[in-house]
Every structure is written in structure tokens, then in C-alpha cells.
Amino acid sequence: MNGHEGLAVRFEAHRDHLRGVAYRMLGSLDDADDAVQAAWLRVDRAGVDGVENLAGWLTTVVARVCLDMLRIRRTRGEEPLASMPEAVSERPGGVEPEHEAVLAESVGRALLVVLDRLTPAERVAFVMHDLFAVPFAEIAPVVGRSSVASKKLASRARERVRGVATVDEVDLARDYGVVDAFLAAARGGDLDTLVELLAPDVVRRADRLAVTDEVATDVRGARAVAEETRVFAHRARVGDVALVDGRPGIVIAPHGRLFLVLRLTIVDGRITEIDVIADPARLDRLPLAVRLG
Template sequence: MDGHEELAAEFEARRGRLRAIAYRMLGSAGDAEDAVQEAWLRLSRAGGAGVGNLGAWLTTVVSRICLDMLRARRELPYGEEPPERAVAAGDGPEEEAVLADSVGLALLVVLERLSPAERVAFVLHDLFAVPFERIAAITDRSLPAAKKLASRARHKVRGTSALPAAELDRHRGVVEAFLAAARGGDLGALLDVLAPDVVRRADPAVLPPGMATELRGARAVAEGTVLLRRRARFAVPALVDGRVGLVVAPRGRLLYVLRVSVEGDRVAAYEVVADPARLRGLELAVLDAPASPSVP
């Protein structure tokens, strides 16, 4: 095995971790693969010259590439996505859905709202235990500033509950029961979890033509929910303005949010928010703070 083959083998041994880092930063399996491939091209051109700790070097390079991509993405007008890359074999919607589920769709949605530097600092430190000294170098910040980036991001990710912990857990149970019934198209289960006088309001953009933007009564709301059950598979619980709600985010891209009102053990009302201006005004956070895994 020559030097180039050895370098390629060492890179491949680290590809999975690099791709995981890039995916959490970028929220797209395709973009993550592009970032990792660019890191390989840079390593290959350098031939490994001057690289001491290969793992640290690759983490730094991939993070800087992701930071540049996030900054470029921020320069696009709101709601405009960069051109879609060609989907490579093994990199289709199914694989991305699996990745999104492992990361947590709610976390991906919240990460999208961080500044590029906040996102990089949070992902590297809180999810991959990268030391702040390296994060400071990657983000071109001082050590205290790098720590502040991660702290600010952590606060945004975790959010602030408007409810006591026990009540929040109870509301979460009700919302999860509603979601399970919606996913299954189970009319009976929906009627059990909806209050008799429940109200559902929705922005017109999320509804089929001719569907009323407001429904009243458990039967009408349950039937309307069943009609839209296909979208429920992309929904996950999240903290919405301090209360338990749902975010609907196929492949990690936010489409709309359900603001849910719970009274007792039933859903008293829910509102489907899809208007971009209204979505921007919502405070979204994960219900469970992500753990910090050890670095392999």
C-alpha cells in the first residue's frame, strides 16, 4: 500500500464521524457529503504534509467548510433554497430521513435558527465534545467569545418552558397521543384526545383548495386531521413559545408549526402556522436537551 492509499484508508476510517458533524451543522445529507468530499480533496492535494493529528485536522477543515456554506446560505433571501445537488446513490430521501430521525427533526429545525458561528460552536462542543480552543480557531473568535457562542446557542436550543415540569410532561403526553392518532388516521383515538368543543385554525397555504381554515367540534376537527394525516409522519413534538407543540419538517426543512392548547387531558385547540413571517416570530426549542456524547 502506497502513501496515498494509506491516507485514503485513514480518511475513510473517519468519514462517518465527519459526515455526522457536517450533517448536524448543515441539516442536509447531500450538503454534508459535499463538505466531507471537499475535505478529502484538500487532504489529498496536501498529501498529508504538515498534518499532525489527522482527526483534529479533518474536523477543523470540515467545520470551516460548513461554516462557509452556512454563511453563503444566510445570504440568500428568506425562503429561497440553494440549487439542489444531484442525489448520489445511497443518498436519497430515505437515507436522509433516517439521519434526520437519529439527530432529531426538532433539533435540526432549531439549529437552522442559529447564526452560522453559533451552530458550529454548539454542534462541535455540545454534540461532539470538541474543545473550545479548537472551536475558537475554527470560528476566528477568542476563547471567551467561543464559549459565549456555544452558551448562547445552548440557551436557544433548550428554550424556556412556560409551564412547570410536571405540567409540561402531561401536555407532552397529550400532544404525543394526538400525533399518534393523526399518523394512524385513527378517528376514534382522535375523538378521545380532542375536547368536544375543540377548534382548529390553519393558514390557507397548508390546506387543500376549498377546505375551511377554521373547524369547530371534535368530529369536524378529527375528520379534517385524518384528511391531512400523510403530513403527520413529518411532525415531531417541540417547544413552541414555551409550550408543547409540533413542528412539521420533511428532511429537516420547516414547513409549518402546530401551536397546541391543552386543557385537562385533551387538546382544546390547535393552530397550523405556515406563513413565513409568522413562523419567524415563533420561539422554537427542543423538548429534551441533546446529550453530549464522548468523542470516539
């Protein structure tokens, strides 16, 4: 085995890890694979002589590639909002490609949505430090900042990712439990549980963009809302619980890209209002965050 072949073998041993790093930074499996391939080309040209921690060094190489890609994406004004893939939106039994769905679930769709709202440098610093425990001394040259400035980047990103709840801890935990149960019942089409979680006079309001012309923008009553929720079970399968405007709600995010948001009002352990938001302007202004830890 020559030097090139040996290097390729060593790189392949770390490919899954590098792919995971790139996916969290870019939110796209195709882009992540492109980033890992670009990193390999850089490594192949530069070699690894003198590198003691190969995994750590490769992580920084991939991070540099991802930062460049994120900056290009922002310069081009690429829109992070997503359309529902045909297989997910039109066929109740449809699913995302399995490999991407597994990755999105393992990372957390809500986290991917919130990461899309960070600046490129914030996202890279947060992912490297908070998700992969890379020291700030190694993050600094990647983002072109000092270690202190890199720490501030990650801290600012962490605050945006976590958000601020508008209810106390007890109510927050209770409401998260209700939303978790609602999303699980929606995914499974469990009508009885859905009715139990909804207030008898619950109101579901939706942006016109969120539903087809044949569907009313307002629906009232637990049974009617529960039955409709079963119809949209395919959306629930690409949903995740998030902090929406300071309270637990749901993001629908095929491939980890934001499609719509369910802002929920919960009173005495039951959902009294569901606001389905799909208008891009409203989504862009809506504070979103996730649970960490």
C-alpha cells in the first residue's frame, strides 16, 4: 500500500464522523457529502505529515470547507425555507429518503431549523464546540477570530439556539409533555389521544399557504381538529417539538428545512388554539429555539 492509498484508508475511517460534522453545519446531506469530498481533496494535496490528532485536524479541515459554503450560501441569498417533498406531502405513506431521515432525526429537526438562523461563523463555532467539544483554540483559526472572540461567537449562538421561555419551569415542562404527546399521537393517527389532548372548543387557524384551497383556514372543535390532524399525519412524521415564540410548539421540517410552524396555546393541560404558520414573512419573524441537554 503506497502513501496515497494509506492516507485514503485513514481518511475513510473518519468519513462518518466528518459527514456528521458537515451535516450539522450545513443541514443538507448532499452538501455535507460535497464538503467531505472537498476536504479529502485538500488533505490529499497537503498530506498529514506531523499531524498528531488526525480526527481533530480533519474536523477543522471540514469546518473550514463548511464555513466557506455557508458564506457562499448567504451571499447568494439562498432561502432556507423548504417545500414539502412530493413523497412526504402528497402521499400519506410517503417518507423522506431513509438515510437523510435518520440523520435529521438523530440531530433534531428543530435544531437544524434554528441553526439555519445563525450567522456562518456562529454556526461553525457552536457546532464545533457545543456538539463536538472542539477547544476554542482550534476553532479560532477556522473562523478567523481569537479564542476569546470564538468563545463569544459560540455563546451568542447558544443563547439564540436555546431562546427564552415565556412561562415558568413547571408550566414549561407540563406544556412540553402535552406537545410531545400531541406530536406522537399525530404521527400514529391516534384519534382518541388527539381528542383527549384538545380542548372541546379548540380552534385551528391556518395561513392559506398552509392548506389547500379545499381546506378551511379555520376549524373548530376537538373531533374536527383531531380528524384533520390524522389526515396530515405525513407532516407530523417530519415534525419536531420546539420553543415557538417562548412556548412549546411544533416545527414541520422536511430534510431539516423549515416548512411550517404550529404555534400552540395550552390551558390546563389541553390545547385550546393551534396557529398553523406557513407564510415566509411570518416564519422569518417568529422566534424559534430548542431544548438542549
